[in-house]
Amino acid sequence: xxxxxxxxxxxxxxxxGVFHAWKKNxxxxxxxxxxxxxxxxxxxxxFDEPRPYPISRELMTTDWQEVVNDPAIHLVIELxxxxxxxxxxxxxxxxxxxxxxxxxxxxxxxxxxxxxAAAAKSGANxxxxxxxxxxxxxxxxxxxGFVANQFPAIYGIVNxxxxxxxxxxxxxxxxxxxxxxxxxxxxxxxxxxxxxIDGHDAQHxxxxxxxxxxxxxxxxxxxxxxxxRDVSKLDMEFAAKLGCTIKLLxxxxxxxxxxxxxxxxxxxxxxxxxxxxxxxxxxxxxxxFVRGDVVGDTLFYGGGAGKDATASAVLSDVAxxxxxxxxxxxxxxxxxxxxxxxxxxxxxxxxASQYYIRFSVVDKPGVxxxxxxxxxxxxxxxxxxxxxxxxxxxxxPLIFMSHEAPNAAMRKALAKIAKLPAxxxxxxxxxxxxxx
Amino acid sequence: xxxxxxxxxxxxxxxxGVFHAWKKNxxxxxxxxxxxxxxxxxxxxxFDEPRPYPISRELMTTDWQEVVNDPAIHLVIELxxxxxxxxxxxxxxxxxxxxxxxxxxxxxxxxxxxxxAAAAKSGANxxxxxxxxxxxxxxxxxxxGFVANQFPAIYGIVNxxxxxxxxxxxxxxxxxxxxxxxxxxxxxxxxxxxxxIDGHDAQHxxxxxxxxxxxxxxxxxxxxxxxxRDVSKLDMEFAAKLGCTIKLLxxxxxxxxxxxxxxxxxxxxxxxxxxxxxxxxxxxxxxxFVRGDVVGDTLFYGGGAGKDATASAVLSDVAxxxxxxxxxxxxxxxxxxxxxxxxxxxxxxxxASQYYIRFSVVDKPGVxxxxxxxxxxxxxxxxxxxxxxxxxxxxxPLIFMSHEAPNAAMRKALAKIAKLPAxxxxxxxxxxxxxx
Numbered sequence: 063x064x065x066x067x068x069x070x071x072x073x074x075x076x077x078x079g080v081f082h083a084w085k086k087n088x089x090x091x092x093x094x095x096x097x098x099x100x101x102x103x104x105x106x107x108x109f110d111e112p113r114p115y116p117i118s119r120e121l122m123t124t125d126w127q128e129v130v131n132d133p134a135i136h137l138v139i140e141l142x143x144x145x146x147x148x149x150x151x152x153x154x155x156x157x158x159x160x161x162x163x164x165x166x167x168x169x170x171x172x173x174x175x176x177x178x179a180a181a182a183k184s185g186a187n188x189x190x191x192x193x194x195x196x197x198x199x200x201x202x203x204x205x206x207g208f209v210a211n212q213f214p215a216i217y218g219i220v221n222x223x224x225x226x227x228x229x230x231x232x233x234x235x236x237x238x239x240x241x242x243x244x245x246x247x248x249x250x251x252x253x254x255x256x257x258x259i260d261g262h263d264a265q266h267x268x269x270x271x272x273x274x275x276x277x278x279x280x281x282x283x284x285x286x287x288x289x290x291r292d293v294s295k296l297d298m299e300f301a302a303k304l305g306c307t308i309k310l311l312x313x314x315x316x317x318x319x320x321x322x323x324x325x326x327x328x329x330x331x332x333x334x335x336x337x338x339x340x341x342x343x344x345x346x347x348x349x350x351f352v353r354g355d356v357v358g359d360t361l362f363y364g365g366g367a368g369k370d371a372t373a374s375a376v377l378s379d380v381a382x383x384x385x386x387x388x389x390x391x392x393x394x395x396x397x398x399x400x401x402x403x404x405x406x407x408x409x410x411x412x413x414a415s416q417y418y419i420r421f422s423v424v425d426k427p428g429v430x431x432x433x434x435x436x437x438x439x440x441x442x443x444x445x446x447x448x449x450x451x452x453x454x455x456x457x458x459p460l461i462f463m464s465h466e467a468p469n470a471a472m473r474k475a476l477a478k479i480a481k482l483p484a485x486x487x488x489x490x491x492x493x494x495x496x497x498x
Numbered sequence: 499x500x501x502x503x504x505x506x507x508x509x510x511x512x513x514x515g516v517f518h519a520w521k522k523n524x525x526x527x528x529x530x531x532x533x534x535x536x537x538x539x540x541x542x543x544x545f546d547e548p549r550p551y552p553i554s555r556e557l558m559t560t561d562w563q564e565v566v567n568d569p570a571i572h573l574v575i576e577l578x579x580x581x582x583x584x585x586x587x588x589x590x591x592x593x594x595x596x597x598x599x600x601x602x603x604x605x606x607x608x609x610x611x612x613x614x615a616a617a618a619k620s621g622a623n624x625x626x627x628x629x630x631x632x633x634x635x636x637x638x639x640x641x642x643g644f645v646a647n648q649f650p651a652i653y654g655i656v657n658x659x660x661x662x663x664x665x666x667x668x669x670x671x672x673x674x675x676x677x678x679x680x681x682x683x684x685x686x687x688x689x690x691x692x693x694x695i696d697g698h699d700a701q702h703x704x705x706x707x708x709x710x711x712x713x714x715x716x717x718x719x720x721x722x723x724x725x726x727r728d729v730s731k732l733d734m735e736f737a738a739k740l741g742c743t744i745k746l747l748x749x750x751x752x753x754x755x756x757x758x759x760x761x762x763x764x765x766x767x768x769x770x771x772x773x774x775x776x777x778x779x780x781x782x783x784x785x786x787f788v789r790g791d792v793v794g795d796t797l798f799y800g801g802g803a804g805k806d807a808t809a810s811a812v813l814s815d816v817a818x819x820x821x822x823x824x825x826x827x828x829x830x831x832x833x834x835x836x837x838x839x840x841x842x843x844x845x846x847x848x849x850a851s852q853y854y855i856r857f858s859v860v861d862k863p864g865v866x867x868x869x870x871x872x873x874x875x876x877x878x879x880x881x882x883x884x885x886x887x888x889x890x891x892x893x894x895p896l897i898f899m900s901h902e903a904p905n906a907a908m909r910k911a912l913a914k915i916a917k918l919p920a921x922x923x924x925x926x927x928x929x930x931x932x933x934x
Binding site for chain 1: 638817
């Protein structure tokens with residue numbers, strides 16, 4: 063049986079998870095694939111750094127260049143993360159003609175095209191299934207399973223931390239700050255939590271999905287991104303009364319197709335119908351709802367991160383690379399095919415959405431009329447208004463649900479409304495995604 | 499650009515769907531894959547048979563041998579269905595060394611190993627993504643995305659007709675017979691409906707999933723199969739009160755692992771927790787819940803059948819085959835790898851389940867005690883008993899929920915209980931799958 067030799071850079075949580083999974087199922091993989099897969103060297107920060115699973119001492123080195131430069135290593139797994147030294151490592155491995163498997167969404171998001179060019183130049187391949195929704199084979203499915211489809215819409219719950227917080231807020235009627243603090247204590251959220259809860263992590267992943275689905279590399283600066291800090295217990299309750307659940311979504315919608323496709327790419331918390339299968343994705347689980355023009359509506363659900371789910375994805379990439387090496391080919395499915403070079407991300411200002419808006423207003427007659435007049439002048443149709451009972455004090459909530467209107471129009475109308483003396487706080491606005 | 503020439507046998511609903519999807523997205527596929535895909539010949543029953551999408555007249559022939567024998571055709575798509583002439587066609591194409599793409603679950607289920615051997619002999623490949631859950635890339639995911647996993651459990655909603663009927667029964671509080679009749683009128687169920695509602699179609703698909711997951715070909719005769727005829731409106735109601743939903747499941751559970759893995763492979767209607775994401779899969783949608791020992795819990799959801807979802811799957815297989823032909827290889831991922839030759843399907847008698855049992859009994863003191871005594875003698879633990887109020891007449895319902903017990907013990911106990919004079923009808927039993 064032929065043998066593929068692996069090198070790995072990163073021997074912490076995820077790295078030891080990959081090594082553990084390979085120890086458990088490596089022989090099974092070889093039987094399934096007809097090619098043996100062996101670890102040859104693993105570069106770690108320190109031999110004794112804390113890790114959930116042990117790594118064989120004789121494989122370890124603290125010098126990553128030993129991994130990249132070992133001529134017997136065919137394939138390098140990069141699990142260092144971030145855009146600093148990890149970029150140097152990946153480029154060094156690619157320059158040697160070694161295929162690279164990475165879970166590094168930040169690196170791909172910031173430097174995708176540069177990495178793909180480096181891989182093409184040396185004839186190596188670059189795999190990144192683990193970079194988006196760890197355990198879910200969404201990259202492979204978009205690229206291979208749905209290769210005969212265009213993608214009118216993709217909605218992803220791609221950040222486990224945010225989904226954990228929003229799920230608990232909904233089910234416990236708890237406040238954002240309290241749940242975040244507890245999530246940090248339990249290890250479900252980082253300190254500081256910004257990368258997750260401000261939507262940056264979701265932005266990286268959504269950009270990768272958008273790029274693969276639409277055939278041009280999406281610059282992450284063009285992705286309108288809002289996090290979940292503004293979601294309150296109150297909004298969760300009102301959303302529930304409206305039959306909706308609030309989820310942080312990565313959204314990729316086809317605005318126009320053809321040779322110069324235009325797409326919306328955004329990350330924001332949105333109200334979705336509670337009876338939709340996407341609304342039942344709770345806790346740290348991830349899910350991606352993919353609408354294909356041929357296949358129809360589909361959903362992929364699974365663990366989005368963590369050492370084991372990520373290990374499963376990393377090893378699936380290793381398997382694909384191993385099959386290619388076995389067959390003497392290297393780029394059967396290249397890392398990225400730019401087949402729509404004229405594709406464009408549309409500014410959210412030009413995209414029409416439906417909206418949920420919550421105002422805090424003084425409880426006096428005439429306030430609703432004034433707000434409604436500003437919406438009318440902006441040509442924003444109102445679907446319903448709720449003035450919930452049982453709220454007392456200086457200000458009371460007033461909720462509007464709108465029809466579809468351009469985001470620019472809504473932004474301007476809200477700025478005007480915010481200046482009304484009767485409006486006591488910054489209006490809270492979330493978009494509504496019917497998923498229809 | 500290289501070109502792969504397709505021949506297709508079958509130009510009805512699904513065949514015209516494949517042709518239509520190719521006309522729409524064939525150029526996009528070529529751009530994504532770097533290889534052109536062209537239809538060269540399509541064998542149809544009759545030029546003018548009714549079909550939802552048109553097929554170009556100049557491609558059509560009524561002689562399937564023209565497709566198989568055309569030396570310019572690299573790949574044959576078989577969409578005839580069934581185990582008769584379709585088998586001859588597939589074997590003829592494979593014998594010519596042509597790769598075959600099929601959606602024919604019945605043929606695979608009955609003759610898988612014979613087809614795989616024929617493919618191996620001529621060095622051709624055989625693809626069948628469309629045979630299980632049309633639009634869901636579950637074959638590719640099990641084989642490639644989850645290649646680093648063992649599979650402790652797989653639960654599939656794999657028959658759209660049954661799921662449609664059960665969903666409507668639940669949501670409308672309607673009876674089986676009425677919903678079936680309406681489903682037939684609307685084209686969601688065939689006449690006669692036996693292949694679907696007696697579980698045979700689910701059996702074919704479940705056997706294919708079990709075989710791929712566990713590395714030995716499962717003989718469909720060994721799959722314990724029950725359909726949904728016994729599910730009544732009453733059971734739906736009681737299940738709901740117990741927090742459960744009744745779904746027809748294809749079940750594959752690892753009983754023991756290693757070189758001689760033992761697995762349970764069954765098809766039966768089961769109670770599952772209503773809050774589980776699998777319970778929210780409604781209408782004709784399919785879903786497969788896959789538990790991997792590395793990846794954890796995942797779920798795939800999508801359209802299970804129909805011309806378009808099936809076309810998406812057929813064309814994904816065509817794309818895989820085209821990439822291999824482009825690279826000069828033919829069996830990069832062979833149709834089946836028998837890596838666990840000593841695998842065995844365990845008789846359901848030896849499998850332990852939890853049970854929901856509904857008796858129709860005369861409303862007299864002492865009946866419950868008699869039934870409980872028989873369960874006790876069979877060492878079947880009772881988790882709860884419900885005697886619902888508001889039922890009058892000759893007989894009243896009495897519901898037991900049991901702890902885990904072997905199926906043989908339950909079968910024998912029920913046979914004894916059925917003979918009690920106070921028990922007025924055949925006991926109704928469904929298994930409970932906690933999905934934990």
